[in-house]
Amino acid sequence: xxxxxxxxxxxxxxxxxxxxxxxxxxxxxxxxxxxxxxxxxxxxxxxxxxxxxxxxxxxxxxxxxxxxxxxxxxxxxxxxxxxxxxxxxxxxxxxxxxxxxxxxxxxxxxxxxxxxxxxxxxxxxxxxxxxxxxxxxxxxxxxxxxxxxxxxxxxxxxxxxxxxxxxxxxxxxxxxxxxxxxxxxxxxxxxxxxxxxxxxxxxxxxxxxxxxxxxxxxxxxxx
Amino acid sequence: xxxxxxxxxxxxxxxxxxxxxxxxxxxxxxxxxxxxxxxxxxxxxxxxxxxxxxxxxxxxxxxxxxxxxxxxxxxxxxxxxxxxxxxxxxxxxxxxxxxxxxxxxxxxxxxxxxxxxxxxxxxxxxxxxxxxxxxxxxxxxxxxxxxxxxxxxxxxxxxxxxxxxxxxxxxxxxxxxxxxxxxxxxxxxxxxxxxxxxxxxxxxxxxxxxxxxxxxxxxxxxxxxxxxxxxxxxxxxxxxxxxxxxxxx
Numbered sequence: 001x002x003x004x005x006x007x008x009x010x011x012x013x014x015x016x017x018x019x020x021x022x023x024x025x026x027x028x029x030x031x032x033x034x035x036x037x038x039x040x041x042x043x044x045x046x047x048x049x050x051x052x053x054x055x056x057x058x059x060x061x062x063x064x065x066x067x068x069x070x071x072x073x074x075x076x077x078x079x080x081x082x083x084x085x086x087x088x089x090x091x092x093x094x095x096x097x098x099x100x101x102x103x104x105x106x107x108x109x110x111x112x113x114x115x116x117x118x119x120x121x122x123x124x125x126x127x128x129x130x131x132x133x134x135x136x137x138x139x140x141x142x143x144x145x146x147x148x149x150x151x152x153x154x155x156x157x158x159x160x161x162x163x164x165x166x167x168x169x170x171x172x173x174x175x176x177x178x179x180x181x182x183x184x185x186x187x188x189x190x191x192x193x194x195x196x197x198x199x200x201x202x203x204x205x206x207x208x209x210x211x212x213x214x215x216x217x218x219x220x221x222x223x
Numbered sequence: 224x225x226x227x228x229x230x231x232x233x234x235x236x237x238x239x240x241x242x243x244x245x246x247x248x249x250x251x252x253x254x255x256x257x258x259x260x261x262x263x264x265x266x267x268x269x270x271x272x273x274x275x276x277x278x279x280x281x282x283x284x285x286x287x288x289x290x291x292x293x294x295x296x297x298x299x300x301x302x303x304x305x306x307x308x309x310x311x312x313x314x315x316x317x318x319x320x321x322x323x324x325x326x327x328x329x330x331x332x333x334x335x336x337x338x339x340x341x342x343x344x345x346x347x348x349x350x351x352x353x354x355x356x357x358x359x360x361x362x363x364x365x366x367x368x369x370x371x372x373x374x375x376x377x378x379x380x381x382x383x384x385x386x387x388x389x390x391x392x393x394x395x396x397x398x399x400x401x402x403x404x405x406x407x408x409x410x411x412x413x414x415x416x417x418x419x420x421x422x423x424x425x426x427x428x429x430x431x432x433x434x435x436x437x438x439x440x441x442x443x444x445x446x447x448x449x450x451x452x453x454x455x456x457x458x459x460x461x462x463x464x465x466x467x468x469x470x471x472x
Contacts (some may be wrong), residue, residue, distance in 0.1 A: 062285065070290030088247075088276065088291055170276040170286065171252075173259075185277060188252040188390045190413035 004173070005182075009201065012178040015090060016158035019097035020105075020151055027105035027154070028147060032139075034106070035113035053103045057163025064096060064168040092169035093176050097158035105154040112146020113139070145217050152213040159205060179205075244271045244446035247292055249283040251299030251433070253389075253409065257466040258297070261459045262450075269453075271446050279388065280361065287312055287438060294447035297321075297435040297454075300361035304434045311439065318436035321454055322468045324407045326365060326428050329417040331399040338403060338420035345375040353384045353395040353404035361431075362389035366405040368429040393417065407431075409467035425469070433468070 033039065034046060052060050068086045069075045078084045086092050116139060124134045140147075162180040169176040171185060179198055186195035250258050255277045262273040276283070276293070284303040287293050288310070296313065298304045301320075307313045328338060338344070344352060355363030363385065370376040386392040389406050396404040397416040404417075411419050435454065437447050453459060460470040 065286065065289045070292075072289070075290075085292070087289070088286075166278055167282060167285065170249075170291070171278050172274055172276045175274070176276075185252060185255065187394075188279075188388060189255050190390065190393070190410065 005198070005201075007174060008177055008179055008182050008198075009205075011090065011093070011176075012159060012180075013205070015093045015097055015178065016155050019094045019101060019158045020155045022094070023098050023102050023105055023154060024147075024151055027102060027150065028109055031106045031109035031150075032113055035110045049106055050103050052100050052164075057100060057161070058167060060099060061096060061164035061167030064092075064099060064164060068092065068095060068168060087168055088170045088172060088176060090169075090176060093165055093178060096164040096168050097161045100161050100164055101154035101157040104157050105150040108150030108153050109143065109147050112143040112150070115146070116142045148213055148216050152209055156206060156209055159202065159209075244443045245274055246271060246294045246443050246447045246450050247274050247276065248295045248297060248447075248450070249276045249278075249287065249291065249293040249438075250295075250297040251280045251283070252277045253299050253407070254297060254433070257463050257468065261454065261462050264458065265450060265453050269449065271450070273450060281359065290440075292442070293438045294441040294443050295435065295451060296438055297433065299433055300364075301432050301434055302361070302364075304436065308436075314437040314439050314441070314444070317448060317451060318434055319451065319455065320432040320434045320471060322433035322463055322470055323425075324409055324431045324433070324468060325425050326362075326369060326405055326423040326431070327408045327411045327419045328403055328405055328421040328423070329393070329396050329411050329414075330403050330420045331396055332416050332418050334399075334402070334418065341369070341373055341421055341423065342375055344370070344403060345378040347382075349402045350382060351384050351401035351403075352379060352382050353386055353392040353401040355389045355392055355406075356385040356387060357383065360386070360388055362392070362405070362407055365429045365431055369405075369423060369427070372427070372429075412467045 030045070030049070034042065065087060066072050067074045068078075070079065070087070075086060078086055084091070086095060120142070121134050121138050124138050125131070129137070160180055161178070162184060165176075165178060166181055166184070171177050171181045177185070179202055183195050183198045186192070186198065248258070248262075255275075258275065262275070266272060276286070276291075278286075280298045280300045280303045283296065283298070284307060287296060287307055296304065296307065304313065304318070308315050308318070328341060328344070330338060338349070343349070354366045355361065357363040357367040367376060370379055384395060384401055386395060389410055392404045393406045393410050393414060395401045396406075397414055403420070408422065411417060435451060437444055437451065441447050463470050
């Protein structure tokens with residue numbers, strides 16, 4: 001491992017963490033809405049969120065590139081009003097990771113909400129707890145393990161993101177090259193040895209994430 | 224007086240020094256090693272910074288179309304450059320065909336298949352032949368053009384295993400999962416696990432050009448032009464040759 005590798009790992013871990021933190025509140029809120037509420041357009045939203053699972057990542061990347069790029073609607077707003085360029089910067093890395101990992105978070109957390117016995121919440125209500133109190137003292141703690149699992153899934157997916165990233169963020173050494181993109185580059189160049197080193201590192205990271213989530217579930221206790 | 228002169232020169236050039244430019248170069252992945260080496264030399268002498276974005280030429284083309292902040296495009300494929308030129312996204316007058324490459328037929332190392340000419344690929348005993356995808360991957364397009372030219376494409380066609388990149392085709396040969404493959408000479412020279420069975424003579428093969436040009440919307444056109452010129456200087460050409468490319472000029 002050299003200085004470049006350290007930079008690549010730092011960028012990947014940092015972007016994946018930021019992406020997971022950014023999508024977490026939205027993912028949990030949407031998962032709750034999908035699990036507990038009926039509202040118009042629900043199935044449409046469900047489908048849109050699941051699209052990155054179905055489409056090849058390169059297609060998602062192309063859509064993001066056209067949305068966030070210099071001529072794209074979001075790109076124009078960000079550029080003209082805020083003076084922020086997204087594509088081909090680390091922000092695009094985070095954006096690609098966020099979109100690609102969002103469905104993993106939502107689906108896992110949604111299941112966690114659905115598995116909670118609604119009677120527990122009803123009992124709390126009859127005992128005089130406000131809906132907000134029921135949510136924070138009953139629903140959230142019971143869903144905590146599922147939320148953690150969703151976050152770990154999303155984080156792991158973000159670590160491995162490749163197809164959308166290379167299109168919307170490029171492969172700019174020192175700026176947007178993530179571990180997955182670096183592995184791809186190495187394979188393209190015939191640097192197989194270095195590619196395997198990075199694959200080993202990815203495996204270590206995946207192992208660490210799973211270990212962390214297992215420890216967390218133990219701390220969470222039984223339910 | 225001398226000191227005064229030096230001071231004056233420093234003073235006059237100071238504004239330019241302060242504006243050490245950053246040039247964004249979008250370059251085909253196969254050029255990575257050579258370009259990194261050339262750029263590090265260039266940065267030392269010019270003071271400008273070269274930032275690369277390495278990907279497949281068709282990915283880079285898509286990105287430039289979407290308004291990527293590229294200053295210089297160095298493609299491994301003429302078609303992608305022509306495409307951008309047609310859409311007016313390239314400063315045409317700056318285009319240079321800097322490099323070329325040649326095709327080789329490779330077989331797995333220690334392979335019993337004895338190939339000494341390209342026409343032997345027509346032999347049905349060679350059951351699987353790995354190429355880059357012959358409609359989209361440049362190396363595959365070139366290989367198909369060549370096989371058509373020597374008149375055996377129709378016999379070979381059904382046994383072609385189309386791969387997502389020239390490197391994937393090489394990997395298929397390296398692992399012995401196909402009997403032969405057609406790849407660039409530069410790729411084959413990297414690998415110890417394949418044997419070059421036949422080199423397509425440059426005169427017989429398709430012209431494989433690596434064109435470079437400034438992007439029309441470049442914000443650092445002057446600096447990018449300087450780097451483009453640097454690429455065709457003898458020291459740079461030597462580096463390209465070191466990595467197996469054929470230089471023009």
